[in-house]
Amino acid sequence: MGLLSAMVKKDLKVLFRDKVTVFFTFGFPLLFAAFFGAIFSSGGGNSGMSVAVTDLDLTTESAAFIQRMDDSSSLQVAAMPENEAREATRKGKKVAYIILPKGFGPAYASLFSGGSPSLIVGVDPSRKAEAAMLEGVLMKMGVERFQNAFSDTDSLLSMLDDTILSVESNDQMPAEWRSLLGEYLPQIKDLTAAENQSQKDAEESGNDVSTGTGIADAMTPLKLDFEDVMISREGPKNGYAVTIPQAMYWAILGVVMGFSVALVQEKTMGTMTRLVAAPISRMQILGGKALGCFFALFLVMTVLFIFARFVFEVPIDYPLKVLLALLSVSIGFVGIMMFIAAVGKTQRGISSLGWGIMMIFAMFGGAMIPLFAMPDWMKSLSDFSPAKWAILSFEGATWRNFSYPELLLPCGIMLVLGVACFLAGSRLIKLEN
Amino acid sequence: MIRLDAVSKRFGDLLAVNALTLNIREGEIFGLLGPNGAGKSTIISMISGQQQLTSGTLQVGGFQPDSKASKRLIGVAPQAIAVYEDLSAIDNLEFFGSLYSMRRAELKQRCTEMLEFVGLTDRARERVEKYSGGMKRRLNLAITLIHDPQVLLLDEPTVGVDPQSRNSLFDNILALKKRGKTILYTTHHMEEAERLCDRVGILDQGSLLALDTVENLIDEHGGASHLSATTATGVVDRDTHQPVVDLQEILSKHTGIRDLKLQRPELEKVFLNLTGRQLRD
Numbered sequence A: 001m002g003l004l005s006a007m008v009k010k011d012l013k014v015l016f017r018d019k020v021t022v023f024f025t026f027g028f029p030l031l032f033a034a035f036f037g038a039i040f041s042s043g044g045g046n047s048g049m050s051v052a053v054t055d056l057d058l059t060t061e062s063a064a065f066i067q068r069m070d071d072s073s074s075l076q077v078a079a080m081p082e083n084e085a086r087e088a089t090r091k092g093k094k095v096a097y098i099i100l101p102k103g104f105g106p107a108y109a110s111l112f113s114g115g116s117p118s119l120i121v122g123v124d125p126s127r128k129a130e131a132a133m134l135e136g137v138l139m140k141m142g143v144e145r146f147q148n149a150f151s152d153t154d155s156l157l158s159m160l161d162d163t164i165l166s167v168e169s170n171d172q173m174p175a176e177w178r179s180l181l182g183e184y185l186p187q188i189k190d191l192t193a194a195e196n197q198s199q200k201d202a203e204e205s206g207n208d209v210s211t212g213t214g215i216a217d218a219m220t221p222l223k224l225d226f227e228d229v230m231i232s233r234e235g236p237k238n239g240y241a242v243t244i245p246q247a248m249y250w251a252i253l254g255v256v257m258g259f260s261v262a263l264v265q266e267k268t269m270g271t272m273t274r275l276v277a278a279p280i281s282r283m284q285i286l287g288g289k290a291l292g293c294f295f296a297l298f299l300v301m302t303v304l305f306i307f308a309r310f311v312f313e314v315p316i317d318y319p320l321k322v323l324l325a326l327l328s329v330s331i332g333f334v335g336i337m338m339f340i341a342a343v344g345k346t347q348r349g350i351s352s353l354g355w356g357i358m359m360i361f362a363m364f365g366g367a368m369i370p371l372f373a374m375p376d377w378m379k380s381l382s383d384f385s386p387a388k389w390a391i392l393s394f395e396g397a398t399w400r401n402f403s404y405p406e407l408l409l410p411c412g413i414m415l416v417l418g419v420a421c422f423l424a425g426s427r428l429i430k431l432e433n
Numbered sequence B: 001m002i003r004l005d006a007v008s009k010r011f012g013d014l015l016a017v018n019a020l021t022l023n024i025r026e027g028e029i030f031g032l033l034g035p036n037g038a039g040k041s042t043i044i045s046m047i048s049g050q051q052q053l054t055s056g057t058l059q060v061g062g063f064q065p066d067s068k069a070s071k072r073l074i075g076v077a078p079q080a081i082a083v084y085e086d087l088s089a090i091d092n093l094e095f096f097g098s099l100y101s102m103r104r105a106e107l108k109q110r111c112t113e114m115l116e117f118v119g120l121t122d123r124a125r126e127r128v129e130k131y132s133g134g135m136k137r138r139l140n141l142a143i144t145l146i147h148d149p150q151v152l153l154l155d156e157p158t159v160g161v162d163p164q165s166r167n168s169l170f171d172n173i174l175a176l177k178k179r180g181k182t183i184l185y186t187t188h189h190m191e192e193a194e195r196l197c198d199r200v201g202i203l204d205q206g207s208l209l210a211l212d213t214v215e216n217l218i219d220e221h222g223g224a225s226h227l228s229a230t231t232a233t234g235v236v237d238r239d240t241h242q243p244v245v246d247l248q249e250i251l252s253k254h255t256g257i258r259d260l261k262l263q264r265p266e267l268e269k270v271f272l273n274l275t276g277r278q279l280r281d
């Protein structure tokens, strides 16, 4: 153990004394996470709150109401079937779902009779602030219903006709109420008709008359039935939750390149001669390297996770899962490091081949474009990139909230890949010049 | 101590070492003198177990060259300086020492001694990067000695070194001989071989051309000495194989001799006579 710990200590010292490596293992990943995380986190606010809407009523009124929501700058509306709308909110893809139930249209159309129109609303409980805002927006639109009704007197007149008829034919209404309304409503109608005439005159003479706001405030514009939403979140909590696993990959890239170059440098510097001349086996030399690389990866990623938790406030609810991901991803890339060192042979070969491979892994593995934002063709290619499985391990251990069996897939792939690459690499690699 | 019997090494078509038979005795400084490409480094890497022999047998202290036992006996100073430039001298020494399963206290002690031995104590904690070529060479030697090996393989240990560091390295090597170490020293500088080595093997294109003490090599292959005398009448000079006889003759024939010079041939001449070429081109 003394031998291995000496080798690890030496390798870590050599690695982190190189300023370029330190930049690529800590500086660049942190910049990456901070920069893109900030962009993702502030996004969404500008284009309006994203909600799912389901129209079960299918009347002109319900269609018009949805259209008005869509026109509103504070909402971004996607129409979808009821179950999809609920699912989208559960998974955090939408802030809320709004269902227009059967009967919405008639209730919306009649101002003074029947109940006020109701909406079924379900809101992502983790987005309380946005929910409050949504409620405000919907109520405002309900109030607008009255304003529209009163500012469009012709529709108000026809609405009053309907209402008078329905009052007369309503048997359940107490007699006093019926007689009161029977007297009252026709008077309102007459007044409205007269005002309609004077308004038309005024419009002809160029005067602007606004009407009806006083009455609108007195009534309940809209009833909102809130439903509880059970979340099964698949969306990240904040932008950094996405960029930190990506940043991990960039840090991994820094360490892997640093170590594979350092391994070949031992040959060019001649220090490998001393290692080979010492009474230790080839496997001990390679094992020492692998262990050093493992510790470097583990260390760098742990530091990044600490940053993620305490600086970027990425929730880490399952530290054990994170640990499992860290271990398996470290092992995976130790193997890849060994393989790159063996195949690249020279420092120049490793630099070009290593960077090339690792960048392609990054592109298709979600270190540049997040996995969930990839087009489908790219998603299927990403299966071949170890970067994907590394990032998925970290996402699974954090915001994707994988169960242990689910986590086993990406972590297992990393482990198997690591062992296979290490065995192949350590066979191929030449220590002697 | 080091025994080579008909050792050959082939790289493809090139026969780098050709049926070399050699016995380096315990406690001697054995010089391998030859031009670049003669096969010196290849011989060292076979002795230290880094390269396989193509044919022949080789033993170090009775052990196979790639065995752990023989690796423990040997300390190699590679021709190219082999140190971690990003680390300090003391880090380098401690790391390489740890490859030989030394106990911690013993290792620390050795580090201090070796730094003292090569005169790097003052700058032990500085990064090697900042060292001069001579300092790096001295560290290269110190690392070779860290596990107190019995056999030293020093491959051109003075290349790229200022005269001061060179003298200090010579002193080190002679001190090591006094401590009973067996030393194989390769060089293409005949002065170094003359100054340090008990016996010298002359190597060219993988073949050993001659092997003896410097004195004997010169006697046998050096050719004539050069004798010159300045007399009242002029300069008398001649090449001779019997300088004493010739000197007596000159003294008896001439009077009023103002200057006398007797120059023995150097190893350079030995090489020239053996190969028809200069050692340094």
Ligand SMILES: Nc1ncnc2c1ncn2[C@@H]1O[C@H](COP(=O)(O)OP(=O)(O)O)[C@@H](O)[C@H]1O
Pocket (backbone or CB within 6 Å): A433, B011, B014, B016, B034, B035, B036, B037, B038, B039, B040, B041, B042, B043
């Ligand atoms: N690994 C190798 N592969 C091929 N040729 C080599 C190798 N090592 C040395 N040689 C060749 O073997 C010959 C002897 O080299 P070397 O032992 O380094 O000579 P020296 O140390 O005396 O200068 C040279 O011609 C050199 O080019």
Ligand SMILES: [Mg+2]
Pocket (backbone or CB within 6 Å): B037, B040, B041, B042, B079, B155
């Ligand atoms: Mg050489």
